Amino acid sequence: MKRVFSGVQPTSQIHIGNYIGAIKRFVELQNDMDCFFCIVDLHSVTVPQDPKELYENSLQLAALYMAVGLDPSKVTLFIQSHVPAHAELSWLLQCNSYMGELNRMTQFKEKSLGKDTVTTGLFTYPILMAADILLYDTHYVPVGNDQKQHLELCRDIAIRFNNKYGESFVIPEPLIAKFGARIMSLDDATKKMSKSNENKHSKINLLDSPSKIKKSIMKAVTDSESEVRFDVENKPGVSNLMTIYNVLSGMSLDEIEGKYKGMGYGTFKKDLVEVVVSALEPIQSRYEEILKSGEVEKVLKEGSQRANEVSNKILDRVKKKMGFVTF
Ligand code: ATP
Ligand code: LTN
Numbered sequence: 001m002k003r004v005f006s007g008v009q010p011t012s013q014i015h016i017g018n019y020i021g022a023i024k025r026f027v028e029l030q031n032d033m034d035c036f037f038c039i040v041d042l043h044s045v046t047v048p049q050d051p052k053e054l055y056e057n058s059l060q061l062a063a064l065y066m067a068v069g070l071d072p073s074k075v076t077l078f079i080q081s082h083v084p085a086h087a088e089l090s091w092l093l094q095c096n097s098y099m100g101e102l103n104r105m106t107q108f109k110e111k112s113l114g115k116d117t118v119t120t121g122l123f124t125y126p127i128l129m130a131a132d133i134l135l136y137d138t139h140y141v142p143v144g145n146d147q148k149q150h151l152e153l154c155r156d157i158a159i160r161f162n163n164k165y166g167e168s169f170v171i172p173e174p175l176i177a178k179f180g181a182r183i184m185s186l187d188d189a190t191k192k193m194s195k196s197n198e199n200k201h202s203k204i205n206l207l208d209s210p211s212k213i214k215k216s217i218m219k220a221v222t223d224s225e226s227e228v229r230f231d232v233e234n235k236p237g238v239s240n241l242m243t244i245y246n247v248l249s250g251m252s253l254d255e256i257e258g259k260y261k262g263m264g265y266g267t268f269k270k271d272l273v274e275v276v277v278s279a280l281e282p283i284q285s286r287y288e289e290i291l292k293s294g295e296v297e298k299v300l301k302e303g304s305q306r307a308n309e310v311s312n313k314i315l316d317r318v319k320k321k322m323g324f325v326t327f
Pocket of ligand 2: 006040043
């Protein structure tokens with residue numbers, strides 16, 4: 001069975017960009033692949049975190065993973081910091097990668113822009129991500145479009161390592177959807193929907209109430225025309241809303257265009273509210289049930305046990321190749 005690995009940071013609330021670009025796709029893969037889905041808490045501390053919030057967000061993300069339909073009997077769900085091999089391999093890979101390649105990472109440039117101080121962890125973040133992936137002999141990595149460059153770096157590091165020390169790593173392939181891999185901000189369709197955007201109406205979180213969803217969608221930027229038509233270049237706002245409509249309802253773009261011909265944006269947006277609310281409702285009620293059931297801790301403990309077993313073997317193999325003494 002092919003292996004899949006992906007991770008989401010336990011920072012702030014999970015939005016429909018994270019869901020459509022990544023988490024929804026995790027659910028689609030779980031029946032056919034051996035999947036590891038991680039709560040990447042070590043990545044989240046590359047920028048300041050409130051300890052109490054980090055704690056709560058980590059457990060909430062685990063409950064949300066299960067609420068969207070990930071089945072712990074099929075997939076391995078775990079917290080990154082429960083598997084020390086991630087930090088250890090990250091160090092070994094740091095000693096086999098270069099300042100120049102990290103300097104080219106656009107996410108680092110964006111996230112450090114305008115900050116007085118930036119942690120070294122934010123700079124080396126993509127190497128920890130490469131370690132996450134390579135530790136599981138991963139074949140496929142489902143992610144949103146913003147992670148493409150990090151995946152390329154991961155492949156470069158793995159290929160170079162294999163050339164230097166002999167076959168050590170499986171070379172992973174990114175799984176980036178042709179459609180929905182970059183959901184845009186509702187207040188500015190030229191930027192990606194982002195957890196770190198302070199405007200709460202720029203995004204729809206999976207746990208948002210119907211009234212908040214309604215407000216955010218009704219406020220969403222469109223354009224001065226009134227035609228519901230998919231045209232990313234000239235109509236980025238409407239095209240983004242149509243993408244969300246398409247992915248969450250299953251209706252094709254042509255069908256959506258046909259349904260709202262001559263009707264203007266008002267009716268389209270009202271119906272989109274319905275589509276989003278009914279897609280999120282079952283997730284929200286399962287989420288509450290899962291939190292109440294107290295099963296999250298058990299699932300994470302079992303998950304980290306399997307993740308430790310699998311990753312320690314691979315770490316050991318890599319350390320032997322590098323010449324470390326292992327018994
Ligand atoms: P920030 O938005 O603050 O940069 P993030 O949401 O990108 O944070 P993660 O929680 O680690 O950070 O992202 C989890 C997954 O969601 C990743 O696979 C990422 O590519 C994907 N993702 C994030 N934003 C979007 C988006 N707007 N559209 C599609 N996928 C996205
Ligand atoms: N860097 C990713 C989160 C992440 C990840 C991973 C994704 C950390 N480790 C391994 C896929 C595979 C992000 O910021 N979205």
